[in-house]
Amino acid sequence: MTGKITFRVPLALADEFKQKKGKEIKDHIKTNPMYENSISWVGDRLRIEAHAAKGLFADACNSVAEHLKTIFTEDQVKDVPTILMVGGFSESPMLQDVIKRTMPDKTIIIPADPGLAVLKGAVIFGHDPSVIQERRCRYTYGVKICLPFNEHIHPESKKFVDDDDNILCSDIFDRHVQIGQPVEYGESQVTQSYVPTSKSAKAMVFPVYASDQPEPTFVTDQSCTHLGNLTFELGGSGTARAVNVQMTFSGTELKVEAEEKSTGKKKNAKFDFLG
Incomplete structure (x- = not known):
């Protein structure tokens, strides 16, 4: 106008x-x-x-454009040729003009109803989560474990001795997937093997954590959030009873599965990303 x-x-x-x-x-x-x-x-x-x-x-439009420019400097998306503008603000001719001028080498696609596109996508995704084959992790996910104590890197406050007289460090964040890592729908990313620290333990508890940092050291770090626990009942005795743990990303859920190596017994827990 x-x-x-x-x-x-x-x-x-x-x-x-x-x-x-x-x-x-x-x-x-x-x-x-x-x-x-x-x-x-x-x-x-x-x-x-x-x-x-x-x-x-002006400030809002320029901020969106600058943010896009920053995103396109990342290796994972620097060669992406197309921008799909959705959401209510994408209906603004002013924002559309700024994006087109800022990204002249990109193909800009604007649906007829940008504001409704997000809602329609959410409905389709809710009916069939497999329509999104791959996503990038918004957080780093892992479980709390113990590792051999290293006096050069571990604080004395986290030091303890297990039933086999091993000197260990508690509260270690054992990473399964890293922030920004691509994960496929319904596929497990990595399988880690764990053993109990107590010979008489009847169960192993796997506390699951998320962090906005790529490599958190301890689950007690400020960046870490406790999502919940997966408790696995153990058979037999001793500290050699290995349990394999893997994480699977399916839609809006994180599925954590534990399997006892010796028996093949399995148990899983789900953590809702929307909760």
């Missing part, structure tokens, strides 16, 4: 402004050189020149 844009504003706003500032809004506007000739207040209507109205959205 090139002409003036008119907004209807409740008179209560003008009254409230006068009460707090001691002057009329229309008089206050005239004191600002930036808006003196581009904004006027008539009755209950605010009339704004098109260039001034566009300026209200």
